[in-house]
Amino acid sequence: MTEQRAYHHGDLRRTLLTAALDAIRESGPAALSLRDLARRAGVSHAAPAHHFKDRTGLLTAIAAEGYGLLADALAETPELNERGVRYVRFCREHPAHFQVMFAPELLRADDPELLAARERAGDQLRAGVAGLAASGRGDDARLAGVAAWSLAHGFATLLLGGNLEGPLGDRDPEEMFRDLTGLLFQGG
Amino acid sequence: MTEQRAYHHGDLRRTLLTAALDAIRESGPAALSLRDLARRAGVSHAAPAHHFKDRTGLLTAIAAEGYGLLADALAETPELNERGVRYVRFCREHPAHFQVMFAPELLRADDPELLAARERAGDQLRAGVAGLAASGRGDDARLAGVAAWSLAHGFATLLLGGNLEGPLGDRDPEEMFRDLTGLLFQGG
DNA sequence: CTGCGAACTTGTCACTGTCTAGATTGCGCG
DNA sequence: CGCGCAATCTAGACAGTGACAAGTTCGCAG
Numbered sequence: 001m002t003e004q005r006a007y008h009h010g011d012l013r014r015t016l017l018t019a020a021l022d023a024i025r026e027s028g029p030a031a032l033s034l035r036d037l038a039r040r041a042g043v044s045h046a047a048p049a050h051h052f053k054d055r056t057g058l059l060t061a062i063a064a065e066g067y068g069l070l071a072d073a074l075a076e077t078p079e080l081n082e083r084g085v086r087y088v089r090f091c092r093e094h095p096a097h098f099q100v101m102f103a104p105e106l107l108r109a110d111d112p113e114l115l116a117a118r119e120r121a122g123d124q125l126r127a128g129v130a131g132l133a134a135s136g137r138g139d140d141a142r143l144a145g146v147a148a149w150s151l152a153h154g155f156a157t158l159l160l161g162g163n164l165e166g167p168l169g170d171r172d173p174e175e176m177f178r179d180l181t182g183l184l185f186q187g188g
Numbered sequence: 189m190t191e192q193r194a195y196h197h198g199d200l201r202r203t204l205l206t207a208a209l210d211a212i213r214e215s216g217p218a219a220l221s222l223r224d225l226a227r228r229a230g231v232s233h234a235a236p237a238h239h240f241k242d243r244t245g246l247l248t249a250i251a252a253e254g255y256g257l258l259a260d261a262l263a264e265t266p267e268l269n270e271r272g273v274r275y276v277r278f279c280r281e282h283p284a285h286f287q288v289m290f291a292p293e294l295l296r297a298d299d300p301e302l303l304a305a306r307e308r309a310g311d312q313l314r315a316g317v318a319g320l321a322a323s324g325r326g327d328d329a330r331l332a333g334v335a336a337w338s339l340a341h342g343f344a345t346l347l348l349g350g351n352l353e354g355p356l357g358d359r360d361p362e363e364m365f366r367d368l369t370g371l372l373f374q375g376g
Numbered sequence: 377c378t379g380c381g382a383a384c385t386t387g388t389c390a391c392t393g394t395c396t397a398g399a400t401t402g403c404g405c406g
Numbered sequence: 407c408g409c410g411c412a413a414t415c416t417a418g419a420c421a422g423t424g425a426c427a428a429g430t431t432c433g434c435a436g
Contacts (some may be wrong), residue, residue, distance in 0.1 A: 007405090009383080028293035030218045035423060044385045046425085047206045055424065086300045102349050105216035114342025140371075146355050147339070147368045155334070161290050168332045183328075191403085197415080223392065232416045239414090243393065 012039050013051045015041045015067070020058060022094035029059060029106055060108045066097030067117035074124035081181045083128040084152040088177045091156035098160065102153075125149060151180065201239040203229045205253070212284035216248060217294055245287050248296045254285030255305035262312035269369045271316040272340040276365045279344035286301060286348065313337060339368065 009015065019037050034055055035045045052058040073085050073090045091098040100106060107114065131147035155177055158164050168176060197203065207225050222243055223233045240246040251332040258336050263279045286293060295302060317333035343365055346352050356364060 012383080028291070030294060034425095045423090046386080047384055049425075053425095054233070075435065102345070102350055107220060125264075142355050143364075143367055143371055145372075146343070146352065146364070147372055149373075150342035150346060150368065151335070151339050152342065152345055154338035154340065154344075156342075157290070157345055158338060158341055161292055163290075164334065167330050173198055176331075176334070179331055180338065184335055200414085221392065222394095233392090234417080236416055237394075 005075060009041070009043060012043060012047065016048055016051060016058070017062065020062060021096040024099060029103060031102055034058070056106065056108050057149040058113045059106045060114050062097060063107050064111065064114040064117040066094060067114070067121040069094055071095060071117070071121040071124045074121070074128065074168065080148065081178070081185065082147060084181055085174050085177055087152040088156050088159070088174055091153045091160055095160055098156065118135050151184065155180065197229070197231060200229060200231060200235065204236055204239060208250060209284040212287060217288055217291060222246070228318065244294065244296050247294045248299045248302050250285060251289045251295050252299065252302040252305040254282060254289040255302070255309040257285060259305065259312045260308040262309070262316065266319055268316045268336065268375065269366070272336060272369055273303065273362050273365055275340040276344050276347070276362055279348055280361065283348055286344065311356070337374065340365070
């Protein structure tokens with residue numbers, strides 16, 4: 001690893017990002033401290049500011065990365081229901097990203113990288129619904145898209161918040177979500 | 189109003205709560221400052237600590253109040269689909285409450301008032317699904333309950349996050365949500 | 377080898393949450 | 407009536423934080 005070099009850490013940006021993701025996963029974005037990240041990385045308290053200007057800048061970078069990862073995950077699977085499962089899986093594999101992505105008041109809304117990544121993810125979301133739209137008119141398609149996104153997003157959010165532990169028991173969340181989509185989207 | 193009394197503000201607790209709700213609605217829970225609340229209420233910076241011990245204590249009180257309001261709102265309507273609409277309406281009428289209620293890392297998880305209020309709201313949620321469970325077995329009922337909650341919660345969350353402005357256009361969110369439930373729960 | 381810009385440090389400022397000790401008030405009880 | 411007492415609020419202090427400014431060190435192009 002050859003760390004502890006005085007200058008030119010080499011990969012400080014990524015180091016800070018992953019440290020931030022760890023911290024967010026454990027304690028949420030509100031508890032994140034730039035100075036603490038700097039300490040963990042063994043750099044001075046002002047070093048993070050050079051890579052991400054702000055606290056907001058750091059969180060915005062995380063959100064952008066998250067949207068990119070989500071777009072990649074969705075792109076791997078063409079079928080709609082399975083994309084929902086991917087959405088759920090994503091929120092479990094990248095809970096910190098997920099949390100920050102949907103906390104707009106923590107982000108720089110006009111950041112170009114964020115906008116681009118979100119656009120890419122949005123394309124994937126819409127592409128998934130396009131196939132389903134074949135049966136109905138355009139309006140129904142949009143409606144079905146919102147329905148699918150709402151279902152997946154609600155399930156993911158409740159899951160991460162620990163609100164589904166009762167209903168879940170010891171079952172696998174992805175499996176349960178598959179049942180959900182089966183229940184709702186079979187007859188429609 | 190007879191404010192500006194030096195001691196015994198009279199209703200400082202409520203004053204601080206509503207000021208906090210205003211601040212959260214505008215800038216999110218992360219930007220909330222106890223000292224700023226105290227300034228707005230015209231009291232010393234340490235006054236809030238007497239009513240809510242902590243920053244966490246204040247947010248926990250807000251969450252408990254929110255669960256109470258949600259339980260009341262749901263109790264007004266027996267029919268399931270209409271309860272979903274109430275859920276959506278609640279998140280729009282009390283966005284600050286809603287946001288804090290589902291941010292567990294900001295709350296004192298073992299607070300008795302919070303637990304009681306959440307229990308009450310949970311009862312109402314389950315009561316709404318109970319009627320729907322008549323058709324299927326117990327397992328299907330639980331599944332349908334999670335489906336309904338996920339759909340409503342996802343829609344509400346995405347709505348508050350500003351993620352539905354595209355699909356919504358200028359339509360009323362509640363109306364659209366009604367269409368969603370019609371689309372998904374008709375055939376099931 | 378020389379300068380130049382990127383990466384990082386050091387120092388500082390206003391602000392925050394929390395703790396402590398003290399001041400003021402009004403209420404209940406004698 | 408008045409007196410203590412607890413609830414309510416103030417005042418002061420402390421460590422920690424984000425942001426900013428200015429200086430330092432490094433690698434690399436010319």
